Amino acid sequence: MNIDHRQFPLVWMHYRGAAGQTDPFSQLDQLLQRQKPFVLVTADAPGEQPQQGEDAQASLKQASLWMKRNKEAIRRWIRASIVIAPDGATQARVEAFADSYRKFWGYPLLHCASKAAAVAMVDQLLGHKRINSHNW
Template identity: 85%
Template sequence: MNIDPHQFPLVWMHYREAAGQTDPFSQLDQLLQRQQPFVLVTADAPGEQAQPDDNAKASLKQASLWMKQNKAAIRRWIKAGIVIAPDSAAQARVEAFADTYRKFWGYPLLHCASKEAAMAMVGRLLGHGRINSQNW
């Protein structure tokens, strides 16, 4: 997982591995320490990741432990996760996974069809229409 906070409070999340990436949990810690609401956005729809192997299972366990240690801050500062799902099959996968996701992480998993729709949704979730100087 790779986290790009450069457009905070819109935070891009990519599930594909990237060379030289920083530990995602330390990145999330830094975001939570800002004590400001933000939204996670990804174009990686549920079901597109590789099948679980031993590394994936260890990552899931690490995520679970991290989530339990940070539950209150997560629920307070992360307003939603948004998946850009351009087709009905991807949207159906998000909807099928959304309730489980919310129960585990404590914030909703939403979807929209385009990057532009995601930017508008972020603005609504955070209570303002302008996210950054590019009006995202």
Template identity: 40%
Template sequence: MQIDASQFPLIWMRFNAPGLDPEVSPFAEFEALLARQEVFVLLNDEGLDKGDHEHSSEEMKQTSRWMKRHKSELKSFVKAAIYIEPNTAKRLATKAFSLVYEKFWGYPMLMVATKDEALALAQQLLSDEQ
């Protein structure tokens, strides 16, 4: 997974791309973002087809443990995860899952059709904080 924080507070996450430094865990990169103690928005432009990688039960347990340790920071600093999905049917099909996602991660999962919509929504969420 690649986490690009070069446009902070807009954080681009790409699940199908390797990390910029293979020696650094995505968890460590995410912790560094949380340590800034500033609000930010996660963005993803890969659509909802995340590739063929199935997470092992150990990976899922590790993610769950990490999330539980950082739930408070996640709720405080991550305004939302915005996914860009041009396919209307896929966006609509994700509505029910987005409730489960928010309950697990502590921040909303929002769906938009275009990058322009994602950036506008991200700016709106961030300006609501000021």
């Protein structure tokens, strides 16, 4: 996973093609330390990054331990995770996974059809009014 925070408080998460990247949990720690609300956005829908066997178990265990250590900060600062899901099948997968995701992470998993819709949703979640795409 690769985390791109250059548009903070819109934080891009990329799962595909992110091998060899910095530890995502240390990147998330840094984002939480800002003590400002943000939204995670990805174009990679649940189930598109298949992991199997011991790697999947190790990743889940690491995520669970990190989440437990940071539960209060996660719930305070992460407003939502948005998946850009342009088609009905992907939207249905996101919706099917959303309840489990919220129970585990403590914030909602949402979807929208385009990057522009995701940016608008981030603005709405954070209560921002933007003049253009560069005035975060």
